[in-house]
Amino acid sequence: MNEKQTGESAGRRARLRAAIALAVFAVIAGLLILYPPDDLYLWIKALHIVAVISWMAGLLYLPRLFVYHTDAPPGSAQSETFKVMEGRLYGTIMQPAMGLAWLLGLYLAWSVYGFQGGWLHAKLAFVVLLSGVHQYYGRAVKAFAEDRNTKTGRQWRIWNEAPALLMILIVVMVVVKPF
Template identity: 70%
Template structure:
């Protein structure tokens, strides 16, 4: 019999690979901080951008899963597959990417800007709102896991736009620094 991706072994292997990737990422950060290269700021900025891109990819994909999951009958094989996909996306990509984005972003805000600037305060507000969307999606993963989703596919289509709008505002604040 062929092993399916919804089986426990592939999930355990994916989890192990994710932990290894996070450990390597953190080891790279430690090496950079100990080594203190002249361009440490650029390394931290690059790693921050990578983490943010991973976080955004997950935030944009999760509501799509919810949209399709709302059409699956509770308890069906399809519903159980969506539950596994949502849980893995949340635990393996979304949560670690958010935590790394916050850690590196706060380090940059402190070390480079001293938490000064109206644009930085606005950006941080939008990142807090993006984190609230993340928390909302996390709660939805738990509701779907219990077969207790009360939201329609239309609601999830609208929620799919929230990360995009916040991302646009965050990028404008970080790049244009309008105030």
């Protein structure tokens, strides 16, 4: 295993960078709350979009890692590297991004729409399903870490389509507002 990429020192540095990014995000959000600009809605919306993009990137990439991980023999250097990659992606990027996407999204749904509108209810239902996929992937990260994966690469390829399909439905609800 390459210590430069997967060692504890690299992990600490990755966590530090993620903590700094979250802190910057929190400072911006705090300043917006303390000193709300006239266009607060646009700032919150921009931060929400950044969080959603980060979350979706992880949701689309993680199952691809699972596909490749299924081909690595348990206990091999390659398998151990995938375990580190999957754990860092899920815990350091995806979890905070999902939390921020939910927090900012619920704020927007409440402050702008008062939780009204059929399209908004449908969007929230799809986001709940997307969160379920996220949690399913979290359980898979744990299973891979314990060398207990039971799915094939083909099955993970199919699971890779779930977040993409839900993303399309969510975007259609937000942009088109069909009902």
